[in-house]
Amino acid sequence: xxxxxxxxxxxxxxxxxxxxxxxxxxxxxxxxxxxxxxxxxxxxxxxxxxxxxxxxxxxxxxxxxxxxxxxxxx
Amino acid sequence: xxxxxxxxxxxxxxxxxxxxxxxxxxxxxxxxxxxxxxxxxxxxxxxxxxxxxxxxxxxxxxxxxxxxxxxxxxxxxxxxxxxxxxxxxxxxxxxxxxxxxxxxxxxxxxxxxxxxxxxxxxxxxxxxxxxxxxxxxxxxxxxxxxxxxxxxxxxxxxxxxxxxxxxxxxxxxxxxxxxxxxxxxxxxxxxxxxxxxxxxxxxxxxxxxxxxxxxxxxxxxxxxxxxxxxxxxxxxxxxxxxxxxxxxxxxxxxxxxxx
Numbered sequence: 304x305x306x307x308x309x310x311x312x313x314x315x316x317x318x319x320x321x322x323x324x325x326x327x328x329x330x331x332x333x334x335x336x337x338x339x340x341x342x343x344x345x346x347x348x349x350x351x352x353x354x355x356x357x358x359x360x361x362x363x364x365x366x367x368x369x370x371x372x373x374x375x376x377x
Numbered sequence: 378x379x380x381x382x383x384x385x386x387x388x389x390x391x392x393x394x395x396x397x398x399x400x401x402x403x404x405x406x407x408x409x410x411x412x413x414x415x416x417x418x419x420x421x422x423x424x425x426x427x428x429x430x431x432x433x434x435x436x437x438x439x440x441x442x443x444x445x446x447x448x449x450x451x452x453x454x455x456x457x458x459x460x461x462x463x464x465x466x467x468x469x470x471x472x473x474x475x476x477x478x479x480x481x482x483x484x485x486x487x488x489x490x491x492x493x494x495x496x497x498x499x500x501x502x503x504x505x506x507x508x509x510x511x512x513x514x515x516x517x518x519x520x521x522x523x524x525x526x527x528x529x530x531x532x533x534x535x536x537x538x539x540x541x542x543x544x545x546x547x548x549x550x551x552x553x554x555x556x557x558x559x560x561x562x563x564x565x566x567x568x569x570x571x572x573x574x575x576x577x578x579x580x581x582x583x584x585x586x587x588x589x590x591x592x593x594x595x596x597x598x599x600x601x602x603x604x605x606x607x608x609x610x611x612x613x614x615x616x617x618x619x620x621x622x623x624x625x626x627x628x629x630x631x632x633x634x635x636x
Contacts, residue, residue, distance in 0.1 A: 309512065309516065310512065310515050310516055310519065313516045313519060313520075314519055317460050317463075317519070317520060317523060318456060318459040318460055318463070319459070320463050321463075324462070324463070324466070325459055325463075328455075328458060328459055328462055329455070329459070332455055332458070332585060335585075335589060336451070336588075336589045339589060339591065340589060340590050340591070346592050346594065347594050349586075349589075349591045349592075350586055350591050350592075350593055350594065350599065353582060353585070353586055353589075353591065354582055354603065354606060357458070357462065357578070357582060358606075358607070358610045360462070361462055361465065361466060361469075361578075361610070361611070361614060362610070362614045362617070364466055365466050365469045365470060365473075365614050365615075365618050366614070366617060366618060366621055368466075368470060368475060368618075369470065369473060369475045369617075369618035369619075369621040369622040370621050370622075372470075372475045372622050373621060373622045376622075
C-alpha cells in the first residue's frame with residue numbers, strides 16, 4: 304500500500320511543497336480577486352498588479368532558499 | 378468551430394514539453410526495471426498505469442465542461458499557478474546552482490542498483506517490476522494528467538490540443554526508449570523544465586485574471602506578454618540567486634565542485 308501513499312503525497316506535492324510559498328500565492332490571488340475588480344484603476348493596472356505580486360513572491364521565495372543553501376554550505 | 382491559435386498553439390507546446398519532461402523521468406525508471414528485473418513486469422506495470430491515466434483524463438476532462446467557466450478559470454488557474462510557480466522556482470534554483478541539475482544517467486544507475494539490491498528475482502511476472510514501473514508511471518503521469526486537464530479544460534476546445542500534445546510526447550519518448558535502450562540524456566531537460574515553468578505560470582496568471590474579471594490588454598495576445606514577462610523575471614531571479622548562493626561561481630563550476 305506504500306505506493307498508494309506515495310502517489311497521494313505526490314498529488315498533494317504537485318501544489319504544496321513549501322507551505323509558506325503556497326500560502327503567499329493563495330493569499331495574493333484571494334486579495335487580487337476581492338480587491339482589484341472594485342478599484343477604479345486604469346485597465347492596464349490590475350493585470351500588472353497581479354503579475355508583479357506573483358513575481359515578487361517567486362523572487363522572495365527563491366532568494367530565501369538560495370540564502371539558506373549558502374549559509375548551509377558555509 | 379473557430380480555432381483560436383493564440384491559445385491552441387501554446388497549449389499544445391506547453392502540454393508537449395511538460396509531458397516530455399515527465400515521461401523522460403518515467404522512462405529512466407522503467408528502463409532500469411526492464412533491464413534489471415525483466416521486461417514483462419516493467420511493460421505490464423507501465424501499461425496498466427497508462428490505461429488508468431487515460432481513463433482519468435477521459436472522465437475528468439468532459440466533466441469540467443459542466444462547471445461555470447469563471448469558476449473553472451479561477452479554480453484551475455489557481456492550481457496551475459501553484460503548480461507552475463513551484464516548478465519554476467525549482468528550475469530557477471537549478472539554473473542558479475543552488476539545487477543540483479537533474480541527471481537521467483545518474484538516476485538510472487541509482488535505480489538499477491536499488492532494484493538489484495532487492496534480489497528475489499522471479500520468473501514471469503515479477504511483482505517488484507510491476508509495482509515499480511506502475512508507481513513511477515502513475516507518479517509522473519498524474520502530473521501530465523493535471524497539466525492536460527488544467528490547460529485543456531479551462532476553455533472549450535482546448536482539451537483535445539492539450540491531450541494531443543501529451544500524447545505526442547509519450548510517443549516520442551517510447552520511440553526514443555525503444556531505439557536507445559538507455560536513459561534519454563540528450564534532451565536538455567533542465568532547460569525544458571525552466572521553459573515549462575514559465576509557460577505554466579503565464580497560463581495560470583492569464584486564466585486566474587480572466588476568472589477575476591480582469592480585462593487583459595490586447596486580450597489573448599496578453600499571454601505572449603506574460604510569457605516574456607515571466608521569462609525575464611525568472612532569468613533575473615536566477616542571476617540574483619546565483620550571486621546569493623555562491624558569489625563568483627557559475628552553475629557549472631558549482632556542479633564540478635559538488636562532484
